[in-house]
Amino acid sequence: KQAKYAALRDVVPITLDGERIAVNINAGLREDMPNLQLTGADGVGLYRTEFQFLVSATLPNRERQTRLYREVLESAAGKPVVFRTVDIGGDKSLPYLRHDEDGEEENPAMGWRALRLALERDSLLKVQARALLEASAGRVLQVMFPMISEPWEFDAARAVFEGQLAHLRKLGKTLPEAVKYGAMLEVPALAEVLDLLLPRLSFLSIGTNDLTQFLFAADRSNPKLAERYDWLSPAILRFVRRIAAQGHAHNVPMTVCGEMGGRQLEALALLGVGIRRLSITPAGVAPIKDLVRRVNLAEISAAMDGWLAHPPVSLREEMTAWAAQRGL
Ligand code: PEP
Numbered sequence: 487k488q489a490k491y492a493a494l495r496d497v498v499p500i501t502l503d504g505e506r507i508a509v510n511i512n513a514g515l516r517e518d519m520p521n522l523q524l525t526g527a528d529g530v531g532l533y534r535t536e537f538q539f540l541v542s543a544t545l546p547n548r549e550r551q552t553r554l555y556r557e558v559l560e561s562a563a564g565k566p567v568v569f570r571t572v573d574i575g576g577d578k579s580l581p582y583l584r585h586d587e588d589g590e591e592e593n594p595a596m597g598w599r600a601l602r603l604a605l606e607r608d609s610l611l612k613v614q615a616r617a618l619l620e621a622s623a624g625r626v627l628q629v630m631f632p633m634i635s636e637p638w639e640f641d642a643a644r645a646v647f648e649g650q651l652a653h654l655r656k657l658g659k660t661l662p663e664a665v666k667y668g669a670m671l672e673v674p675a676l677a678e679v680l681d682l683l684l685p686r687l688s689f690l691s692i693g694t695n696d697l698t699q700f701l702f703a704a705d706r707s708n709p710k711l712a713e714r715y716d717w718l719s720p721a722i723l724r725f726v727r728r729i730a731a732q733g734h735a736h737n738v739p740m741t742v743c744g745e746m747g748g749r750q751l752e753a754l755a756l757l758g759v760g761i762r763r764l765s766i767t768p769a770g771v772a773p774i775k776d777l778v779r780r781v782n783l784a785e786i787s788a789a790m791d792g793w794l795a796h797p798p799v800s801l802r803e804e805m806t807a808w809a810a811q812r813g814l
């Protein structure tokens with residue numbers, strides 16, 4: 487298998503009916519970056535910047551952040567990297583960033599986390615914006631904001647970046663060649679107002695880990711619930727299909743960056759509901775590229791529409807049989 491995967495490094499993931507599927511990796515540490523060349527992935531579709539914060543004993547200052555982001559971009563050697571601003575708070579709480587006055591949160595996943603925290607701890611986002619902008623001097627910066635629930639949160643975060651950009655311009659620093667702003671869709675409420683936000687986005691990334699948690703009201707870290715709801719469920723797939731159709735209609739590139747995209751049947755299902763870009767765990771790249779080259783998109787889309795119109799008792803069993811019949 488190892489040799490087969492290595493052989494797939496330079497293989498281009500194109501479906502039988504000729505559609506190029508983007509296969510990116512998720513990363514979060516400097517040490518993850520060699521995976522980009524090893525797997526031959528298209529880029530980094532999700533760089534989780536909070537990892538640097540989580541492994542540090544103190545808040546990483548601007549210089550340390552800038553150094554990391556620059557190293558990440560350098561090791562990407564021209565392939566695109568999408569940085570996600572810090573998703574801390576909640577269960578990823580930091581001892582040096584406590585909000586003791588508020589006490590412990592009963593539902594940290596739905597709590598004061600990610601952009602909610604970053605917009606209030608304004609200096610945190612400012613420092614990160616400045617670091618990302620400086621590290622991207624002369625290059626394209628792609629940045630996305632996690633846990634957006636309402637469009638104004640995107641606007642507010644973007645304004646912080648634009649403010650820092652203006653500041654750097656005044657200082658006469660080399661600016662990024664371009665800055666592209668994206669949003670993560672992981673809170674179901676955003677889906678209901680997505681038409682309002684899409685015209686302002688350069689790209690959208692669907693975080694199916696949190697999205698599933700919130701759609702099913704099922705804590706993603708509770709082992710008792712880990713097996714209860716299947717990613718191959720009509721609810722999730724209909725939801726993603728609707729988002730995908732909206733994104734395509736607005737010409738906004740859309741990526742699924744949750745763990746489900748790295749699994750065979752789940753990736754197949756995502757292709758079937760209109761997703762053409764994945765960002766996955768590096769170990770999944772070779773098997774998913776291999777899968778893509780054996781898939782006929784028209785066929786899986788038609789099958790998926792049928793299943794989602796009249797869901798079988800177990801979509802997983804149905805899809806397993808379907809895939810086996812076609813040697814997938
Ligand atoms: C997600 O929620 O699907 C996601 C990609 O982000 P994280 O797993 O870091 O919350």
Ligand code: MG
Nearest residue numbers: 672693695696
């Ligand atoms: Mg998430």
